[in-house]
Amino acid sequence: MRIPYAPTEPANPTPENQAIYERIRERRNPRPLIPLDLALLHNPEIADGYSKLMGAIRTRSSLSLALAELAICYIAVLNDATYEWTAHAPLALKAGAKREALEAVLEGEVTNMDVLSEDERMVLAFTEQSTKSVKVDDELFEKIKARFSDQEVMELTITIAGYNMVSRFLVALNVTESNGKKMEMPQ
CATH class of the missing domain: 1.20.1290.10 (AhpD-like)
Known part of the structure; x- marks a missing residue:
């Protein structure tokens, strides 16, 4: 990758960031965080919004x-x-x-x-x-x-x-x- 991946645990382990990491892990379960997640987690808020949007697109759509x-x-x-x-x-x-x-x-x-x-x-x-x-x-x-x-x-x-x-x-x-x-x- 052209920048380093973010760590698998929050660099700034505030309760908010811990909750974001946990939500993303829950969405990926049973898989671990994937490289895309670790690229996005340089900004946990953006990663969280991304995960919510893409999760809804993948799992909440009526489209075939x-x-x-x-x-x-x-x-x-x-x-x-x-x-x-x-x-x-x-x-x-x-x-x-x-x-x-x-x-x-x-x-x-x-x-x-x-x-x-x-x-x-x-x-x-x-x-x-x-x-x-x-x-x-x-x-x-x-x-x-x-x-x-x-x-x-x-x-x-x-x-x-x-x-x-x-x-x-x-x-x-x-x-x-x-x-x-x-x-x-x-x-």
Whole structure:
């Protein structure tokens, strides 16, 4: 990493900081703190807010988890965020994404009608436009609105925005020294 990781225990062990570390550990349970946490914990308040937001995006959304994970994986591909890909590709498969769909995402073949469903292609197009140009064109947005509820549209949008934040953080700081490593399909 381009800066040292924060310690696994608070450098300033105030009750507030101890509580933040504990909340983040609880969210990761049964795993220990991950390198991303240790990068963020240079500022426990920011780490706490990040953890709460991303935890809600991952676990409190009504959007199909398989679609959300495909979007997250495509963000990783678009932003060359190998660590994000490595973390989320297995989660996409576990959530029910087809291996062929995930392979298409890895190869950037997100319009492949033989492999990807219409919903997957729409979500990936939305992900690409939001990630690369920030703006989503009206025609695509109307298709998304016609297919998904207002809540799901919001959840898709915040998922894409949130994981773009994550990928930019991971790449800029080279968390886990993954920059430049090849993205590979999980076993």
